[in-house]
Amino acid sequence: MTYAMTDRAVPKSRTKKQTLLKQIMTMPAGAILLVFATLQIVCIIGALAYPDDFRYLSPQNLTILMKAIPVLGCLALGAGILMIAGEFDLSIGSVYTLTAVLMATLVDGGMSAFIAAPLGILLGVIIGFLNGTITLRFGLPSFIVTLGGLLFWRGAVLLYNGAVQVRFDPEPAFSSLFAGTLFGINAAFIWIVAFVIGFYLLLHRHRFGNHVFATGGNPAAATAIGINTDRVKMIAFAIAGGMAAVAGIIATARVGSVQPGQGAGLELQAIAACVIGGLSLRGGRGSIIGIFLGVMLIHTITDVLLLLRAPGFYLDMFIATLIVVAAAFNHLIERRGAA
Amino acid sequence: MSAPNLLELHNISKSFGALTALRDLSFHIGPSEVIGLLGDNGAGKSTTVNLISGIHRPTSGHLSVDGQKTLFTCRSDSADAGIETIYQNTALVDSLSITRNIFMGRERTDALGFLKQGEMRDIAMEVLEKAVHISGIDSPDKLVGDLSGGQKQAVAIARAVFFKRRVLLLDEPTSALSVRETEALLAQVLKLKAEGVSSVLVTHNLYHAYQVCDRFVIMSHGTKVFDVPKADTSISQLTEYVVLT
Numbered sequence: 001m002t003y004a005m006t007d008r009a010v011p012k013s014r015t016k017k018q019t020l021l022k023q024i025m026t027m028p029a030g031a032i033l034l035v036f037a038t039l040q041i042v043c044i045i046g047a048l049a050y051p052d053d054f055r056y057l058s059p060q061n062l063t064i065l066m067k068a069i070p071v072l073g074c075l076a077l078g079a080g081i082l083m084i085a086g087e088f089d090l091s092i093g094s095v096y097t098l099t100a101v102l103m104a105t106l107v108d109g110g111m112s113a114f115i116a117a118p119l120g121i122l123l124g125v126i127i128g129f130l131n132g133t134i135t136l137r138f139g140l141p142s143f144i145v146t147l148g149g150l151l152f153w154r155g156a157v158l159l160y161n162g163a164v165q166v167r168f169d170p171e172p173a174f175s176s177l178f179a180g181t182l183f184g185i186n187a188a189f190i191w192i193v194a195f196v197i198g199f200y201l202l203l204h205r206h207r208f209g210n211h212v213f214a215t216g217g218n219p220a221a222a223t224a225i226g227i228n229t230d231r232v233k234m235i236a237f238a239i240a241g242g243m244a245a246v247a248g249i250i251a252t253a254r255v256g257s258v259q260p261g262q263g264a265g266l267e268l269q270a271i272a273a274c275v276i277g278g279l280s281l282r283g284g285r286g287s288i289i290g291i292f293l294g295v296m297l298i299h300t301i302t303d304v305l306l307l308l309r310a311p312g313f314y315l316d317m318f319i320a321t322l323i324v325v326a327a328a329f330n331h332l333i334e335r336r337g338a339a
Numbered sequence: 340m341s342a343p344n345l346l347e348l349h350n351i352s353k354s355f356g357a358l359t360a361l362r363d364l365s366f367h368i369g370p371s372e373v374i375g376l377l378g379d380n381g382a383g384k385s386t387t388v389n390l391i392s393g394i395h396r397p398t399s400g401h402l403s404v405d406g407q408k409t410l411f412t413c414r415s416d417s418a419d420a421g422i423e424t425i426y427q428n429t430a431l432v433d434s435l436s437i438t439r440n441i442f443m444g445r446e447r448t449d450a451l452g453f454l455k456q457g458e459m460r461d462i463a464m465e466v467l468e469k470a471v472h473i474s475g476i477d478s479p480d481k482l483v484g485d486l487s488g489g490q491k492q493a494v495a496i497a498r499a500v501f502f503k504r505r506v507l508l509l510d511e512p513t514s515a516l517s518v519r520e521t522e523a524l525l526a527q528v529l530k531l532k533a534e535g536v537s538s539v540l541v542t543h544n545l546y547h548a549y550q551v552c553d554r555f556v557i558m559s560h561g562t563k564v565f566d567v568p569k570a571d572t573s574i575s576q577l578t579e580y581v582v583l584t
Contacts, residue, residue, distance in 0.1 A: 221430035
């Protein structure tokens with residue numbers, strides 16, 4: 001036995017032979033980036049070729065897109081970080097409505113929106129902690145616990161304020177902070193970009209993010225190395241709840257009212273955006289840029305179908321196909337990684 | 340006269356309820372020594388590994404580190420003593436890079452907790468190149484999930500080496516490896532020995548153990564039945580002891 005043997009101890013690396021396309025595909029969020037870029041190019045060419053029939057690049061359309069993306073974006077960022085830690089939160093749609101209703105009624109009662117909004121976020125965080133505590137203390141699947149949360153808080157909205165719309169009429173400073181414009185860019189869109197950067201730093205550049213990936217990727221290894229996985233998951237649950245409340249604030253500030261049923265189905269869209277963005281349902285895999293691209297892709301497709309005046313059911317069918325294809329693709333990548 | 344032993348086990352017994360897993364077990368691990376801990380299934384090898392890595396506490400008896408009497412009550416006690424256990428299913432996260440795995444739980448960060456990625460990457464690169472020379476790993480940015488079984492063990496060993504471990508406990512290290520990877524791993528153990536890191540190879544495979552070990556400790560029914568330097572024994576004699584006792 002000589003040391004020279006070690007030089008051929010292992011099959012040669014395959015990476016050198018990979019083409020650029022393959023490299024992009026194996027990058028985190030590489031595939032989604034490719035799909036997104038292709039779609040954008042097609043849309044832009046289409047808009048330039050038929051400016052009257054396909055108004056994709058019109059200022060009105062871009063404004064609609066910028067207003068629509070932040071709400072789902074906030075929900076998906078929170079849900080995504082929790083998914084990477086290996087847990088689910090199905091209650092975020094209901095929490096989104098509940099916290100918005102709480103904030104709107106408090107403002108209606110004379111409270112400043114600058115106090116009511118943080119209270120709404122606090123409620124979201126508390127519900128997140130509650131989900132986490134029940135899940136971890138009793139060792140239950142978070143899917144079931146938060147399914148309970150979805151129904152419970154949906155009911156709580158009706159108990160608290162009935163099935164009526166709540167007007168939201170904050171001071172102008174609050175409105176312009178969340179629904180105004182800065183240099184022609186929608187304030188809510190600036191918020192979501194800031195959140196994406198913040199979450200990117202937290203998940204990919206901070207110690208906590210490293211622990212999130214370890215907790216979701218290999219809980220036994222994370223524990224063996226001394227990471228408190230319960231604490232990591234607890235914080236992730238709280239982030240998911242808090243971001244649901246933030247989404248509620250942004251949506252409410254834009255529309256000026258809260259509908260008691262407005263959050264229904266949003267939790268599934270948020271998880272769909274995460275899956276499309278390359279997150280694994282088993283945790284431990286994913287990226288913030290992937291989540292954001294997943295959100296943008298869902299909204300771009302929605303927008304294109306609206307511009308083409310396609311009936312609404314096409315949208316559901318399109319997104320559904322995208323989710324399944326994305327999940328299958330992710331699974332292939334994972335299996336290759338495990339082999 | 341000579342340097343104190345890195346680790347000594349003194350009259351260790353361990354019972355799980357009515358079951359006695361270890362009886363009056365004593366042996367030592369010297370500096371720069373590779374020990375083969377051999378024995379058939381149920382001989383108590385795994386219990387010994389768990390005891391040395393701090394997962395189990397002995398029912399009676401004690402350990403000494405550098406001649407100082409001590410007891411390990413948890414995993415981090417044994418880590419503090421410079422002992423790293425490398426299990427068959429190494430404690431790595433497949434979806435993270437080699438660098439992030441090496442520094443998992445011991446990240447280099449600034450005051451705000453942000454990762455010093457460049458610094459960690461440079462160290463990982465150096466460790467992989469110098470300390471653990473197993474080819475096929477060309478970048479510390481590779482995901483651990485893309486590595487082979489032997490490469491994963493190399494990363495686990497790199498982690499142990501970088502964090503200045505003095506004793507490696509390798510629990511059935513070769514059972515999941517190809518022939519080539521086994522050769523590379525055994526070469527690695529010898530290289531570390533030359534650098535002053537002792538190893539305990541816990542294995543079924545007498546031939547692998549015979550290749551690299553300086554001394555053999557053979558266990559049977561929870562206690563030591565044979566403790567012999569390589570020069571004074573042969574494979575056939577070792578086989579006899581493992582099979583017949």
